[in-house]
Amino acid sequence: MTHLSILSTPTIELVTARLADTVGLETLAHVRQTAIVARELAALHGVDPERAELAALVHDVADPLSEQELMMRAERYHIPVTLTEARVPRLLHAPVGAEMLREEWGIGDEEVLNAVRYHVTGAPLMSPLVKIIFVADKIEPDRDRYYSGLDAIRVIARTNLDEAVLRLYAWRMSSLVATGQPMHQQLVSARNSLIEQTLAMQR
Numbered sequence: 618m619t620h621l622s623i624l625s626t627p628t629i630e631l632v633t634a635r636l637a638d639t640v641g642l643e644t645l646a647h648v649r650q651t652a653i654v655a656r657e658l659a660a661l662h663g664v665d666p667e668r669a670e671l672a673a674l675v676h677d678v679a680d681p682l683s684e685q686e687l688m689m690r691a692e693r694y695h696i697p698v699t700l701t702e703a704r705v706p707r708l709l710h711a712p713v714g715a716e717m718l719r720e721e722w723g724i725g726d727e728e729v730l731n732a733v734r735y736h737v738t739g740a741p742l743m744s745p746l747v748k749i750i751f752v753a754d755k756i757e758p759d760r761d762r763y764y765s766g767l768d769a770i771r772v773i774a775r776t777n778l779d780e781a782v783l784r785l786y787a788w789r790m791s792s793l794v795a796t797g798q799p800m801h802q803q804l805v806s807a808r809n810s811l812i813e814q815t816l817a818m819q820r
């Protein structure tokens with residue numbers, strides 16, 4: 618362990634044991650699958666696999682909270698709530714989860730917390746770890762039960778993380794447009810940021 622910030626972080630074993638008492642069986646299966654994918658992607662993209670595994674395991678820690686509880690905790694943690702989040706409080710499980718992990722789980726690694734905080738929308742200037750959790754959450758094998766066409770993104774994710782993130786944005790945004798739903802502002806600003814960065818690198 619070379620990162621001072623993660624010296625106090627609980628071990629994977631402790632986190633795994635506590636999770637089993639925290640989230641439901643379906644979420645437990647999902648985060649375990651996400652952790653396997655996150656570890657693989659981390660190894661491929663030069664990110665610490667342990668940190669990726671930890672972030673993946675805890676990313677849905679706020680999943681069991683009711684909409685009312687999510688709104689209450691957002692207020693307690695001073696998380697700004699957008700109009701879209703007030704209408705769909707479930708979106709708050711990402712930023713609320715990050716604060717719960719800091720306050721109640723003793724996780725102080727800001728990179729891990731950011732990966733949890735932004736796993737639904739992404740954010741401008743995402744680190745590789747944030748991108749890995751964003752992608753792994755959406756392409757883990759169990760997602761095939763709900764979505765089709767993920768295999769192409771799985772292949773891309775192994776070599777080009779940014780392209781995988783952009784494909785997932787395109788897919789998510791077109792389904793929001795097709796069903797007439799509003800788009801979280803952060804989704805738009807994160808995608809714009811990534812495209813600008815990609816274009817700047819090509820210059």
Ligand SMILES: [Fe+2]
Pocket residue numbers: 676677710736737
């Ligand atoms: Fe989630």
Ligand SMILES: [Fe+2]
Pocket residue numbers: 647676677754
């Ligand atoms: Fe998830």
